[in-house]
Amino acid sequence: MENNNAFEVALSLLLNLDASLFQIVALSLQVSILAVLIAAVLGFPLGAAVALWRFPGRGGLIVVLNALMGLPPVVAGLMVYLLLSRAGPLGDWGLLFTPSAMIVAQVVLVLPILAALSRQKVEELLGEYREQFVSLGMSRLRMMPTLLWDARFALLTILLAGFGRASAEVGAVMMVGGNIEGVTRVMTTSIVLETGKGNLPLALGLGIVLLTLVMLVNAGVYWVGELTRRRTG
Amino acid sequence: MTSFNASLQASSALLPPPALCFDGVTFSHEDKQLLGPCSFNLDGTGPTLVMGPNGAGKSLLLRLAHGLLAPTQGRVAWSGEGRPRQAMVFQQPVLLRRSAVANLTHALAVNNVPRRTRVKLAYDALERFGLSASAHTPARVLSGGEQQRLALARAWVLSPQVLFLDEPTSALDPAAIKAVEAAVREFHQRGTRIVMTTHDLHQARRLAGDVLFLSGGKVREHTAAEAFFDRPVSREAQAYIAGELVE
């Protein structure tokens, strides 16, 4: 009974183009997408580097990266909070309770996923390509962009995994953003708020909106991926 | 490595290809000696066909010569100054997930060839190897024979002074084999030293200038092609050729 309400609520939210909902959706997308992009710029080269170079402690680093994929969001949020708090080392930057802090926290969450999974993919490709690359005279540094580009379709899926993690989490953004109305309130923290108030249909409705959003993003990326794959193989 | 542009001009004047020298080379892996000691000189015009039964160490020898592996003992040396420009074609062509022409321009980009030259050289090579129509096809979608020709085209654009080929036709049908052998001859005519392994006696007869025969990780014989096929000196080579005939 209440669940039927939720679908109706979700639909009416979307159709009425509720202004505050729009702002919350826009902020959610901005934060998560930016976080994933930044994490990719940092994480993909990191993953490729770990795949390419041998160094002491490499095995340990791989284990740590893999383990950090399961970093609880609230723990990540807590760590970033302590970092950005006025009482903390980066307090002077005044970033706490702003969307920037939320992006930082989500980068912390998503980076291990992108690095660990890209490392595995690049290592796999390296097994296939290494002899040919050495034959062509490529240095390991030179191999990095070639391997990453060759892995692009797998990396796209890995990117989506990161985006899924970022858009679904609430612990980190709640902690460092403060769920301030109109400033740092996003879909997931809204859902927690409405659940806490006992407005379950509204909370579920928001949940459906969030899922729809994530579905659309995934569909869009898949479609783009398929188009380019057919074009260039 | 000699500079690309200098060699580009050099290769148009048919200089003799650099000579390869193996001096007491051995290769061991996990305390097991797989190859050697080997000592020989490849200083003729070639093409040199490296032959021998499976497990003789032909692929290892090629990789040691090309520098993909380091010898456990002994040394690999080249005549002339520095390490000559080389390329290698593998049994299974290793191509990037991009179009055929992009594979070629990539190889040129790696060697710091400016963009416009890259494109021209790439298309010229595609034409030479009969792949113009497939320029924008994803390389991995091409047939086995086409892929191997593409790998040869890639080697061609780099103007190598030495070309190594590791059983390049063992996975191909007769028409493709013919095309690949024609390509190898083109390299040879341009003055590239050819070092190629094969288990196909007939192919060896067709292509070889001289034969390097291996068995059990050691060089048993190194002779001119005619001499080798008519009157093999070593016991192992005799057995090998006899084995081929007894089908």
Add this chain to the structure above:
Amino acid sequence: MKKTLRLILAVMTSMGLAQAAYADDYITLASTTSTENSGLFDAILPEFKEATGIEVRVVAVGTGQAFEIARRGDADSLLVHDTTGEQRFVENGHASERVDVMYNDFVLIGPADDPASISEAQSASEAFGAIASAEAPFTSRGDDSGTHRAELRFWENAGVEPDGDWYRELGSGMGPTLNTAAAMDAYVMSDRASWVAFGNRQNLTLLFEGDEVLFNQYGSLLLSRDKHPHLKHDLAEQWHKWLVSKQGQQAIADFRVDGQQLFFPNAK
């Protein structure tokens, strides 16, 4: 490296991600989830903004966390309902002053059939005692919040040490605790505001109210200029003073849900 990072973050923020740009005057107020959930801020903050042009950004967390945020200098002002804790805060020098602002009250909620018969109790102590004797299921917030601390005082005054399977400590905010009580058909102590705003009542109903001991006093704290010189003290002081001003107090009294007044201004 630090400079580059700072630049990137500055670019990101200025890309309009903070909808409320740094151009506006604003303060960060640490308060509690129960206060925010009641809807009080939605009612009175616009009036404050109109009067002073200052935007108040509310970070609503548990009472313990609110104190911690203020202690760390991450908020410009503090509004909570834990008088003992607030006084200690001033004594420790984190705040320069504390004033009474308003009170709401706690109510006892329970299953409609009222197995412990608390609706007949004459005092809060009697009601709490009845629940303990009947060993009726009771959900406690258990999160060291102002509400939770108050609840523990009531048990103590009733001469009871709540222990046993019937006493469920959840470690949750008011809303989730009410949700769980509704699901378990259990007794729960809630602030009136949260109860009135609560949408998922199921079989629960208000059973006991009115005893003066159940009044829940709110205090506003002016944070120390010495300990945290970077805070927006002037703006925070305007807020602090407005709360106890005639206009502020009236705004609090005017706030109603379902016709009910939830907060009672009592500034001196």
